Amino acid sequence: MENNDILIRLRYALEIKNKEMAEIFKLGGVDISVPEVIQILTKVDEDDIENDNQLKCNNIMLDSFLNGLIIYKRGKQEPKPGQPNTPEPPVPNSANMNNLLLKKVKIALALTTDDMLDIFKEAGIHVSKGELGALLRKAGHKNYKECGDKFARNFLKGLAIKYRE
Template sequence: MLSNDILRSLRYTLKANNNDMVRILALSDMESTSAGFDTWMTKEDEEGFVRCPDIILSGFLNGLIYDKRGKDPEAPELALERRVNNNTVLKKLRIAFSLKTDDIVAIMTEQKYRVSVPEVTAMMRAPDHKNYRECGDQFLRNFLRGLTHRVHHSKG
């Protein structure tokens, strides 16, 4: 999935504006402006589209973890990935929203997407592990939609 699509989806999930997005990104010691996020929120087929660099998405996801869970001053900084794939996004969202494997299965089931616990754990493994499974675009899209539903409906 494009980094832009993921950021746009997370912005909706968090009910955030561009200033909130800049603040979350800043938690990972990265800088951007509200105007920068404006260009990344533009859809691929619209005029003014600028592809969001993977390192910005990685920094935003790290900032989201710090925003949701707090920053441990004794823990090492979270690594910034120069190349972000769907598995990385899924892992970081799992951490940020304190989700367990069963929570991910439940979210996917609510989205009418059948997945088993072993399939989800395979997506959490290192790429060189023999049971590693790639997280596809359709899976991540459904997960983001389900996560949004869960976040919006858990507060009341």
């Protein structure tokens, strides 16, 4: 699933306005204006490639948006006394953004595992706790499972059903 599509679906599910989108990007460390947000959220027809006004969202921009969403929903986390302020490692271009999407939306919305299972159930897909745990693990862990586009799409669909009722 393309990053632009992820942002479009996430925006719809959480009912985020264009101005708020720009603010969330800024909280994540990427300075994007409202007209640029509109360009990112513009859907492009596959037949109309010449009229491509869409601004492509790369992995770094999506990661910044998700980090900004966490700050927007939960507030900035201050480092604990005596703990160094370590920046997050950069996201490689080949990273599976679907796993990152699940992890960071879970944090931003303060979802429990049961909440996430309910969201998947709303979308009509059954996921076990073990499967969900494998999707939320760190890449490289022996039980890590890459999140496919179908899972990510269904998660965003369930999120829209739950939050737009």
